[in-house]
Structure formats: C-alpha cells, structure tokens
Amino acid sequence: MTTQNLTLLDPTSERTPANRSRVPRPVTLDGLTIGLLDISKARGNIFLTHLAGLLEQRGLNVKRYRKPTYTRVAPTDLQQTIATECDVVIEALAD
C-alpha cells in the first residue's frame, strides 16, 4: 500500500537570500572617504564629532550623515547617498 506524504504550506517569505561576499576591508584609510552616520541616538553626535576630529588629525576625508530617527530604517535616498559618496562607513549605534 502506498501512502501519500503530508504536504504543508510554507509560512515564510520563501526568500532565499543571495549570498553576497563582503567588500574586502581596506588595507589603509589613506585616500578613502569615511562616512560617519549618526542614527539620532542620544549622544551619538558627540561620539562621532570626537571620532571625526581624530580621523581629520590623520589627514583623512570625513563626511557626516544623520538618520531622521533610529526607530526606522534609513531612507533609501540616504543609503544611496552614503553608498555613492563614501568608501567606508562608521555608524554610532548605542546610546
């Protein structure tokens, strides 16, 4: 006797995320543009200002960005701007 195997409906989004390898870490920051992203968490700007000072002392090119709120993902426009203008990004995540 043959029995039919049970079939279930997939409750997930059925997405198979593409496996993308990371961009290799730069050997040096010389000549690169470093984006500093403030996500609007308390005191993130203070931390990033300090960091910007240290990076600029080393003669590096720094650009500052700010998310309108940390409670939502960054607007697409901001993501694209950072991707276009920077080689490396540092984000201030915590309070």
Add this chain to the structure above:
Amino acid sequence: MPEKLAARFGDGLLFRQVELAEIEDAIEACYARGWTDGLPVVPPTPELVLRMLQGTQRAPDEVVGLAPPDYVECAVEKVAINAVLAGCKPEYLPLVLAAVEAAFLDAFAMQGVLATTYFSSPVVIVNGPVVQRIGMNSGINALGQGNRANATIGRALQLVIRNVGGGRPGGVNRAVLGNPGKYTFCFAESEENSPWESLAVERGFAAEASTVTLFAGDGVQAVMDQISREPESLARSFAASLRTVCRTKMVQASDALLVISPEHARIFRDAGWSKTRLKEELHALLQLTQEEIVRGAGGIAEGMPPEMIQDVMSKFRPEGSVIVHADGTSGMFSAIIGGWPNAGPRGTTPVTVSIKH
C-alpha cells in the same frame, strides 16, 4: 469536506508546498524548519489553509503590506498560513489581517519595536461587535491565558512577523530580556458596562465598527488599591504607580496603557469623571520636578541630564495615556502596561484599523 476536494483537485493555493518525508512528524517538521515561536504549531496542511481562507472575502493574493523587518510582500494567504500555525479558527482571520495591517503602518514603527533592545511588542486590543461574535475574553483573566481567540490572534501576528518578515530573536529582534507577551498579547475591551466610550469610539470609529488597536507595550504591572473610594485618591494612586513606567526618573519617553477593572471604574463613574477628566487629572499629577528626576537624585546615578531639564516635566506626552476597561468582575485591581520609550511621531504611536470581512 470541500477543502479536501479543493486541496486534491483545485488550484486555489498560491504558495510553496513542502512535502514531508514519510517518517517525518508534522509538528516536529515545523520546529525543524524554524516556523514556531517555541510552542508547537498546527501543521498548515492545504486543507486547513483553504478552510482558513474561508474566513475572509479578501483574495488570497491581495497584498496586505510589506512585512518588517525584511520588508517583503505579505499576501492574505501567507497570513492565513500563519493563522493556521497559531491555532486560529477561520472566523478570526479578519482580525489577524487587521492586526497585521496595523503593524505594517509606518506610525506603529514595527521594525523599531522588533529591533529594539527594550521589552516592547505589539499589544492587540479588540473593540466592537466582533468581540462577542467570535467569543473573545474581555472578562476574568482578560490579559491571561485560556481563551482561544485572545491567545491565537496575538500569536498569529507574532508568527507573521517571524515567518514572513523574518524577525527572529537574536536576528533583528534584539531584546535584552523580552517579555512573555511576545508569544501573544491580545484581549478585548469590555464595552458593555464601561463608564466610558470605548477605545475605538474615542479614536474616531463608529460604535458599531469592529476594530483592532495596537500598542507597543511591555509586561503587566499591577495597581492594587482597595481603599480609595474617591476619584482623586484613586487617580493619585494610579499616578504614583505610573511614575515607574520605564524608570521613575524617565520623562516623555513612553506612553502607558491603563487597563481599568470595574471596581475601580465605578469610582470614576459614581463621581461623574469622564475618561478625558481622568487623563487630565493623571497628566496634572505626573508633573515631575527637577529635584526628583535629575541625575544623582535619591542616590541614583541614572536620571535626566541637568541641561535637559526644565523646571517641571510631564511624565508622559499629553496624549500619551491609553485607557481601556476590562471586566474582571470583582477586585480593586487595575493594570499598567508600559510603552516603548520612543513614543510619538518619531517613534511609535498607537494605531487602530477597522476589521474588514
């Protein structure tokens, strides 16, 4: 029976079907594929999903919205599959769809509520005739276990976020401790003997509308006051407890959901206090002074930085308290459910949607 025939001969289902091996146990197979919240789920067979879809007139391929955190399209049939997993009956599906729709609204900020290190998660409050129609609990133990609709509607919403949205603990869900309401937290307001207009009416819906409201909330904190017989005293008692939301020195961060039981509600009813009056009184009682909330006060390092403090600060934003009535019959208890400390347009605000059939 029609579902059995449809499953065998129909072409009614849109999504991927997973065939189990002969010796696989269906419930274990769901665990193995990561589809559960830790509790067993009902295996979503084609028959059960087709039966679930009978609960709505909405087309299975209608997109309800984008499910965070992955922001993928979430169709009615996907919600139905997760409603089966959660243990829902077909007549609950319109409520689950409404809850999912509400969670996807930008104003609720579901992605942030999920990704936060804080405790919060959607608390689902149901209003209107649908409550009686499907037999939800707005009475004894309304916030607790024991009622299928309460239990499974809240759970279905969580499973949609997990399975369709991809939000899992340790992944985008970063809660330090979480709270048990992340399995399910859903109840109905007891409208019949409430002294006040319902939450839905207060939020602009008709009395005959059935609605779902989401509040980004934490666990339940008791307010036990068995002595107050005057509204002023009871309001002060509530206010004293409400100070502890998030932490006693935190101001203008969270909203609060106050669930008031009949023996407390009758004190306000007898004194002729409207819901608005109670909210105004609570707001007035929750003006905290610099000395109370500044860093270091009370020997506690945590607190507001002095440069950020005005002389007096409100604990909550003016529209930050949400009051509902639940009918736990006797007992002079009410409950506070603290909100995510990102209340307001830049964070989360409570959202209400009407239930469509």
